[in-house]
Amino acid sequence: MGVFQQILQQMINGLSLGSIYALLALGYTMVYGIVKLINFAHGDILMIGAFIGYFVLTKIGVTPGTLIIAFLISMPLCALLGVSMEKICYKPLRNAPRINALITAIGLSFFLENGARVLPAIGPNPRVFPTLPPVTHHLLGVGLSRVQIIIFAVAVGLMLILNYIINFTKIGKAMRAVSYDKGASYLMGINVDRVISFTFALGSALAAAAGILFASAYPQVEPYMGIMPGLKAFIAAVLGGIGSIPGAMLGGFILGVAETLAKGFLSSQMADAIAFGLLIIILVVKPAGILGKSIDEKV
Amino acid sequence: MNKRLLVIIGVILILLLVLVAVFTGRRESDTIKIGTIMSMSGVVSHYGIQTRDAIQMAIDEINAEGGVLGKKVELLAEDDEKNPEKTMNALIKLATKDKVPAIIGALTSDCTLAITKEAQQRNVLLLTPTSTNDAVTDAGDLIFRSCFKDSFQGSIVARFSIETLGAQKAAILYDMNNDYSVGLTKAFQETFESLGGQLVAIESYAGGDKDFNAQITKIKAADPDVLFIPDYYSTISLVIKQVRNQGLDVTMLGADGWDELTGQAGDEAIGSYYSNHYSPDADDPDVQEFVRKYRERFNVTPNALAVLGYDATYILLEAMERAGTTDPQKVKVALMETDRKFVTGHIKFDEQRNPVKSVTMLRIVKGEDGKLATEYVGLVNP
Incomplete structure (x- = not known):
């Protein structure tokens, strides 16, 4: 394998990891854009989504067709979970100081993780996620596995759909308005509560999809599986500019590629340090993130 | 009004404390308590559960034969979730609350390494059936292992x-x-x-x-x-x-x-x-016998860690019987005299309290x- 092939192969590895981060980062950034809340329980939605996929796939077997069914069941269920989380936990705190909602989010995250741990159907022990048999396609001496193709296709497809919803539908317009100025949109007759619920639903559905993709690529599901991807996706969202949707996608891809290239060409022991060091540099140069707008304090 | 509430809460707390003291104080029993710290949940749960079961099986067999020093043996099993901090908590609980003289465990090397110093200081004998890292027995003369080294x-x-x-x-x-x-x-x-x-x-x-x-x-x-x-x-x-x-x-x-x-x-x-450490389909009659008994009771073929746990229990309890006491300082001397064949092979400890065993x-x-x-x-x- 030549150096060129190695670089190309590592890019593919990085992009496939990055697209999962990107899907998850979208949820963080949308919720932040609308209610200015870092929803730390978002990574655990990925876990719930993966577990729903696990139950569906173990029940009906794995073929490309049943994989689609798993997405179709897991995404709406997680959307529902996201909306109820918002209604029960965050809505009562909407006018409280922001730190209260943040602490609630962290508490909710612990609740979901440990709740899953004690639930007999899930339990504390890792399980093997059912996957399609491995198939690898070779192109220019570079391997592209079926899982990677599925990840790309689903991630990019969902991002296009999201882009359409945000930019070309009425509810998308309302979302943009609320994120721009919540008070004014309320006065203009926009149902802010509904928009917020919709945002949570959208973000959670994407997290569920990310969960199934993550579990297909790394076939093991356990209650704490959402913590690390959640954290990385949060960083990706900040890197891209929190509140910016294209920023979250970009941030996810950059983080995935940076992490993989650091492991592949520098030192695998220092990979996380190098990847996160890069992020610090970017944030020092551009504190609002790559695509974030720095907003002057309104007085 | 607030004062009254405080008084009521105070009275309830004192009552609770008294109750706890009464119940824990009464636990004077005539059994020998042995602790075990296993990772019964988490990433190596298959090891932890099976090893705990095997230790229990060995203890039940020994109890059926009359126990140790004329007393029945009771196993107190703690779960550390393969988290070294939780292993430490489990050790402190077993050493202070249950006052066990000896612990079989922990399961994985990182968990065992986290508690060896503390066990030595608290005068608790630690026999790990499964931790293979070389440094495990370095902490002191109360730390033993019954498997080979990495x-x-x-x-x-x-x-x-x-x-x-x-x-x-x-x-x-x-x-x-x-x-x-x-x-x-x-x-x-x-x-x-x-x-x-x-x-x-x-x-x-x-x-x-x-x-x-x-x-x-x-x-x-x-x-x-x-x-x-x-x-x-x-x-x-x-x-x-x-x-x-x-x-x-x-x-x-x-x-x-x-x-x-x-x-x-x-x-x-x-x-x-x-x-x-062993192969379940080896010809050795001891292995066959153990695998048969284990399958009969738990309906699963035992893994290597289970059989190591089984052996460790016998090694420890036989040493206690030889020492004539559960005092860790005396049992430690008796452990060094161990010299017979167990299921996973012949056990004889070297000066570093490691056995010399073969690899399968x-x-x-x-x-x-x-x-x-x-x-x-x-x-x-x-």
């Missing part, structure tokens, strides 16, 4: 890959945060190089990582004959899937942490080799029922 195990796997598999170039992928994985890597590397082999790639990851694609791509470019992956089965099942997904066709090697992999992995594991090499094959199984390849004596 430096020995790692060098056997290296020797096996050169002498039996004819490998020239090897790669290693290990967990840099795990004492077990690091110790094995060091041992494998030293022996492999001293026998004239060449290590073409040494890559690492951090415990809990799930994406190994970058490291595997790098290893693939180095084109090794064998790939040594010293870690526990749940991580291994992820690694080998990604190895095969990238189309890397290399013989994979592991150590005793691979035990139970057959229930977790798919066909990608076939043709791999690993070192272990196993190959993963497709069984007759279509599931993965292990096949006995050979026994390597020290």
Whole structure:
């Protein structure tokens, strides 16, 4: 394998990891854009989504067709979970100081993780996620596995759909308005509560999809599986500019590629340090993130 | 009004304290309590549960024969979730609340290493059935183990890959945060190089990582004959899937942490080799007897850690019987006199309180029922 092939192969590895981060980062950034809340329980939605996929796939077997069914069941269920989380936990705190909602989010995250741990159907022990048999396609001496193709296709497809919803539908317009100025949109007759619920639903559905993709690529599901991807996706969202949707996608891809290239060409022991060091540099140069707008304090 | 509330709460608290004191104080019993700290949930739960069951089985057998020092033995099992901090909590609970004289455990090397100093200081005898890291018994003369060491195990796997598999170039992928994985890597590397082999790639990851694609791509470019992956089965099942997904066709090697992999992995594991403490299909009548009894009671073929736990229980309780007391300082002397064959082999401790035992090499094959199984390849004596 030549150096060129190695670089190309590592890019593919990085992009496939990055697209999962990107899907998850979208949820963080949308919720932040609308209610200015870092929803730390978002990574655990990925876990719930993966577990729903696990139950569906173990029940009906794995073929490309049943994989689609798993997405179709897991995404709406997680959307529902996201909306109820918002209604029960965050809505009562909407006018409280922001730190209260943040602490609630962290508490909710612990609740979901440990709740899953004690639930007999899930339990504390890792399980093997059912996957399609491995198939690898070779192109220019570079391997592209079926899982990677599925990840790309689903991630990019969902991002296009999201882009359409945000930019070309009425509810998308309302979302943009609320994120721009919540008070004014309320006065203009926009149902802010509904928009917020919709945002949570959208973000959670994407997290569920990310969960199934993550579990297909790394076939093991356990209650704490959402913590690390959640954290990385949060960083990706900040890197891209929190509140910016294209920023979250970009941030996810950059983080995935940076992490993989650091492991592949520098030192695998220092990979996380190098990847996160890069992020610090970017944030020092551009504190609002790559695509974030720095907003002057309104007085 | 507030004052009254405080008084009421105060009275309730005092009552609770008295109740707790009464109930814990009454636990004066005529049994010998033995503690065990096992990882019964989390990533190595298959080991922890089976080992606990095996220890319980040994204790039940001993109790049926009349117990130890004329008393029945009672097992207090704590779960550490393979988290060294929780192992420490479990040790403190067993040592202070239950006041056990001896503990069988912990299961994994990182958990055991976390508590050896504390156990020595608190005058609790610690006999780990399964922690293979070399440094485990360094903390003091109350720390024993009844399995082989990683430096020995790692060098056997290296020797096996050169002498039996004819490998020239090897790669290693290990967990840099795990004492077990690091110790094995060091041992494998030293022996492999001293026998004239060449290590073409040494890559690492951090415990809990799930994406190994970058490291595997790098290893693939180095084109090794064998790939040594010293870690526990749940991580291994992820690694080998990604190895095969990238189309890397290399013989994979592991150590005793691979035990139970057959229930977790798919066909990608076939043709791999690993070192272990025993093979359930060995001809040894003691092994046959143990496997039969264990299957009868728990309906599952015991893994290597279970049989080690079973042996450790007998080693410890026989030493107590010889010492005529449960005092750790006396039992420790009696333990050094251990000299007989147990299920996993002959046990006699050296000055460092480690036994000298043989290593079994196993190959993963497709069984007759279509599931993965292990096949006995050979026994390597020290």
